[in-house]
Amino acid sequence: MDDRIHEHAAVLVDWSARVEAGDDVVMSVSEGTHDLAVAVAEKIGERGANLVTTYGSAELNRAYLRAHDGEFDDDPDHELALFEESDVVLSLGGGRNTAAQIDVPGEVRGAYSKARERTREARMDTDWVSTVHPTRSLAQQAGMSYEAYQEFVYDAVLRDWEALADEMSEMKEILDEGSEVHLRSQDTDLTMSIEGRTAVNSTASVADDSHNLPSGEVFTAPQATTGEVRFDVPMTIRGTRIEDVWLEFDDGEVVDYNAARNSEVIGELLDTDEGARRLGELGIGMNRGIDRPTDNILFDEKMAETVHLALGRAYDACLPDGESGNDSAIHTDLITDVSDDSTLAVDGEIIQRNGTFRWEDGFEG
Amino acid sequence: MDDRIHEHAAVLVDWSARVEAGDDVVMSVSEGTHDLAVAVAEKIGERGANLVTTYGSAELNRAYLRAHDGEFDDDPDHELALFEESDVVLSLGGGRNTAAQIDVPGEVRGAYSKARERTREARMDTDWVSTVHPTRSLAQQAGMSYEAYQEFVYDAVLRDWEALADEMSEMKEILDEGSEVHLRSQDTDLTMSIEGRTAVNSTASVADDSHNLPSGEVFTAPQATTGEVRFDVPMTIRGTRIEDVWLEFDDGEVVDYNAARNSEVIGELLDTDEGARRLGELGIGMNRGIDRPTDNILFDEKMAETVHLALGRAYDACLPDGESGNDSAIHTDLITDVSDDSTLAVDGEIIQRNGTFRWEDGFEG
Structure with a gap:
């Protein structure tokens, strides 16, 4: 077995999930992830x-649901x-065909999910962690060879997580103390209020309430967003490829939008409910192991030199105690590349220019 | 997908397990059984x-246990x-390597099994059914090509189970009313008392308390066994191939034994405990879809034109209410071919000659 699979298992069990003697662990194994499952x-x-x-198994779920x-x-009861x-x-995500459940009617998937609300809550009350084993199917989704995709996944997963967590703490401090964020890039000039909001360090460890491996982003819940933003990282939403989404905000609400491809999907999203027209998340990608989009949100939103914004629901952890954030049925991330001709500023002070943070070598204030 | 896989799934769910709306079902999927799992x-x-x-997964269990x-x-708690x-x-049994766990120390396997006594009881309290999906690994174990092994498995599983259950009822009636069984064949002349014992129809249905698919045997718990018996169907016991075991009984106990190959394994078995020297089961194979041994006890013991005897523990279902049968840590089946120069008689009346039952065409009383 590839050594990297054993290293991945060690990061998952020790850094991410902090598994200890006597813990009752459930491991969910997708198709194609057998080797990682054995190592874990x-x-x-x-x-x-x-x-x-x-x-x-996606194929098994499909057969059952249909x-x-x-x-x-x-x-x-048993589940x-x-x-x-x-x-x-x-x-352990992976699978052999990302389209395996595409012919299960949406209302059936919805009914199944709705009938499992308490089960999902019970699962979320555990120290849960989701990760991905590099499968050929995911390589295909990313438009990459299998070998290259394996390299990519292990670069993203096998980080020095303690060092990255320290760096993220610095970013969290800036956001927690700040009041206003200003993002500027091509077709992008956006201000958001983060007054009174708390940033979350997504360190890929349950110790920081972070449940994805890889992770590597700091996020908070913005409000009163005003201005325009272009999301130039392409992605698949509801099975449809979307390119170059552009949104215009006024006092927190989307007032205009377009996209170079399949803009109607954005229209549908915005019409979901009231919360769908507001932002639930501002996230800053900090995982330098992720250097390209692979059409998989688990990776794309953590990509270094990107910022993402999510339409819809906010995470309670970002809000003052007892407040619940921007109620919505959706939480859809959109990503913008900030590697070139871009600045991210908090209260007028530039903290990232052209993808380089102010504490990194080469930063030009 | 092969139609036979769908038919297998239908027999398992409807005839064997009698699954109904609202039932909480656990399905255990071995390596290599994905297609059957999807159909089920x-x-x-x-x-x-x-x-x-x-x-x-046997490979996963091995990694965990080692x-x-x-x-x-x-x-x-969770399990x-x-x-x-x-x-x-x-x-769903199957797997990709029947030797996958061979290097897990026996005491570790034993300790794991012992720590799960209540879990095992809870599992046995359900309507449980074990079946087998034809995998290449099992074909190899049987010394057969994959195609031929698939034919073999489906011949065994896709029976007219209602008709076979009727036939087995006839056999059960004979055994329930009988007092003494006499088995005669090459090197075999054995009498057993079945007075007061109850035969079980192994119809592959939980409705008859039968939990294997395929099944197709009628069994009871004999005592006071006297005489000799040759088991000419080869089998693997504790990872060792055993051939032509011969046992001599006196008043229920083994008093002498030999084997053409690896007779020391039989010696070890007999020395396990007191109950290991007595018979716990007399079983009569009645599944005419199983026409050859495949070194898999789930199939071999149901093979038509064979009789098997088990050293060790008896099933409570065969004993008068409240009695427990021949306590022993082992229950090891040994099989003898009765297709030629053989008779099986109950209270002096021949019910099977040369493999043909008295209710079948060609029976020569």
Whole structure:
């Protein structure tokens, strides 16, 4: 087995999930992720934790969902009990075909998901971590060879996470103390208020309430957004490829939009509900292992030299205690490249220019 | 997908497990059984039952067990809760290497198994069914090509189970009313008492308390066995190939033994405990879809024109209410071919001669 698979397993179990002796762990294994699953099982055994492994097969889910009449029982006892009694849930994403469930009607998927609300909450109450094993299917989605995609994934996952966490702390401090963010780039001139908001360090560790591996972003919840922004990193939303989305905001709400390709998908998104026209997240990508978009949001939004904004729901962790943020059924990230002719400023002070942070070599204030 | 896989799934879900709307089902998927798992998930969806799928990977188990220090927690909460809240457990056997766990020390396997006693009981309290998907690894174990092995498995599984169940009822009636069984064949002349014992129809359906698919045997618990018997169907016991075991009994106990190959394994078995020297089971193979040994006990013991005897523990279902049978840590089946120069008689009346039952065409009383 590739050494990098063992290293990935070690980061997942020790840095991300902090698995300890006696923990009850559920590991969900997708198609194509067997090798990583074996390496993770070994680590969990070493830690003296207890393991139940579930099979998260997209083809199996598709067969089940298409055959079902759509009247799903609420939170089946056995599934709910499994997550209620678990301490840690590790999800190994991968799969053999990213389109495997494309012919399951949306309303069936929605009904299934809705019937599992308590189960999902029980799962979210654990120290859960989602990661990705490089599969050929994901390489294809990224438009990359399998070998090159493996390199890419391990560059993103096998970081010096402690050093990156320190760097992110610096960014969090700036955002927590700041009142106004100003983002400037091509077709982009946007101001947002972050007064009273709390930034979250996404360090890929449950110790920081961060649940994705790889991670490497600092995010907060902006409001009163005004100005325009161009998202030049292409992405797939609801199965459709979107390019060069442009949004104009006035006092927190989208007032105009266009896109170079499939702009109607953006229109549908904005019409979801009231919250869909406002921003729920401002995120700053800081993972220098991620150097290109791969059409996978788990990676793209952490890419160094990018900033992303999400339409829809905000995370409670960013808001004052007891407040809930920008209620919406959606949370859709859009990404802009800030590597060239760009500045990110907080309260008038430039903290990133052309992709370089002010604490990095080569920063030109 | 091969139509036979869908038929297999239908037999498993409808005939064997009797899955109904609202049932909480666990399906355990081995390596190499993905296609059957997808077909079974479809059937479970059709029935409106709820599904949790676990990954029963031998390679994963090996990695976990070898890495663990061997001090296993008793019945982890999450695993116990999963089975306690389940109505049905379907295990899809298969795998990619029957030797995958051969280098896990026996004491580690034993300790793991011992720490899961309540979990195992909870699983046995469900309507559980074990079946097998034809994999290349099992074909290899059987010494067969993959194509031929697929034919073999589907011949065994896709029976007219209702007709076979009727036939087995006839055999059960004979055994329930009988007092003494006499088995005669080459090197075999054995009498057993079955007075007061109850035969079990292994119809591959939980409705008859039968939990293997395929099945097709009628078995009871004999005692006071006297005489000799030659088991000429070869098999693998504890990883060792055994051929032509011969046992001599006196008043229920083995008093002499030999084998053409690896007879020391039989010696070790007999020395396990007191119950290991007595028979726990007399079984009569009645599945005419199984026409050759394949070194897999799930199939071999149901083979038509064979009789098997198990050293060790008896099943409570065969004994008078409240009695427990021949306590032993082992239950090891040994099989004898009765297709030629053989008779099976109950209370002096021949019910099978040269493999043909008395209700079948060609029977020569």
